[in-house]
Amino acid sequence: MKIIGFCNLKGGVGKTTMCQNLASALASLGRRIAVLDLDPQSNLTSGWGITVEEGEPYVYDFLVGESSLSDLAIKREGVDVIPSSLDLAVAELQLEREPGRDSLLRSSLENVPKDEYDYIFCDSPPQLGLFTRNVLAAADEIMVPLESEFYSLAGVRLLDSTVKLFQKRLNKGLEVGGVVLTRHNPKVVINRDVQREVFAYYGDVLYRRFVRQNISIVEASGAGMSVLSYDRNCNGARDYRLLAEEFEERQESHGEKKTQSA
Numbered sequence: 655m656k657i658i659g660f661c662n663l664k665g666g667v668g669k670t671t672m673c674q675n676l677a678s679a680l681a682s683l684g685r686r687i688a689v690l691d692l693d694p695q696s697n698l699t700s701g702w703g704i705t706v707e708e709g710e711p712y713v714y715d716f717l718v719g720e721s722s723l724s725d726l727a728i729k730r731e732g733v734d735v736i737p738s739s740l741d742l743a744v745a746e747l748q749l750e751r752e753p754g755r756d757s758l759l760r761s762s763l764e765n766v767p768k769d770e771y772d773y774i775f776c777d778s779p780p781q782l783g784l785f786t787r788n789v790l791a792a793a794d795e796i797m798v799p800l801e802s803e804f805y806s807l808a809g810v811r812l813l814d815s816t817v818k819l820f821q822k823r824l825n826k827g828l829e830v831g832g833v834v835l836t837r838h839n840p841k842v843v844i845n846r847d848v849q850r851e852v853f854a855y856y857g858d859v860l861y862r863r864f865v866r867q868n869i870s871i872v873e874a875s876g877a878g879m880s881v882l883s884y885d886r887n888c889n890g891a892r893d894y895r896l897l898a899e900e901f902e903e904r905q906e907s908h909g910e911k912k913t914q915s916a
């Protein structure tokens with residue numbers, strides 16, 4: 655079981671979109687996946703057409719150890735979705751005062767049987783608040799979606815120094831598993847320049863595959879489903895299927911490297 659965080663301290667870069675569509679693509683390849691919506695904005699939850707009614711349990715109950723993933727899971731496209739709620743914003747204020755507040759997710763995930771899932775995906779909010787810190791403390795690796803714009807590079811450097819801080823303090827094993835360009839257009843000069851700069855900084859951590867700008871991706875989440883279910887032949891669906899293949903390839907070769915060095 656591998657825990658993967660979707661992180662970027664900037665909003666609107668495609669974290670939630672990638673979390674949903676990559677999960678759906680991997681589930682269709684037979685992987686067992688749970689996705690946790692750790693953003694009070696609940697975009698991942700609504701992107702799957704789910705609303706949590708008042709008083710119903712949601713991801714908070716998992717964080718505080720009162721519900722298991724299987725108690726909370728809502729099945730969508732073969733994926734176990736653990737929903738969020740706007741109430742999580744209020745819960746954040748209260749949890750901020752608790753000791754060990756940055757390790758809530760880590761502790762709860764330690765109780766999940768290791769063979770229950772292949773991957774647990776954690777979507778995080780855009781700022782370095784409580785829930786992003788929880789994801790960074792719990793994840794084996796993070797996936798970083800990035801827009802091919804110049805200001806994105808500053809964000810990458812900030813995230814990188816944050817990751818280093820977490821490696822020192824709370825999570826020695828944390829790795830940047832991949833950086834993926836979203837809304838990338840190889841015909842646009844500035845997009846290619848950014849791709850080159852990110853590659854110079856991260857090398858092979860940058861995925862070869864990228865996601866193109868595609869309106870069906872936006873429409874799909876409005877319709878409460880992944881782009882793969884919405885229109886399996888559109889560019890967005892194609893890009894996410896290819897991304898899932900590269901993801902799997904990298905997971906396999908990473909696993910082999912780890913066994914060799916062990």
Ligand SMILES: Nc1ncnc2c1ncn2[C@@H]1O[C@H](COP(=O)(O)OP(=O)(O)O)[C@@H](O)[C@H]1O
Nearest residue numbers: 665666667668669670671837866867868871872
């Ligand atoms: N490849 C894409 N093409 C077009 N729109 C996209 C693409 N990826 C994401 N979007 C849209 O961009 C917006 C922000 O994406 P989102 O995943 O919510 O970002 P974040 O979670 O980082 O804030 C959403 O409206 C989403 O539908």
Ligand SMILES: [Mg+2]
Nearest residue numbers: 669670693697
């Ligand atoms: Mg989001």
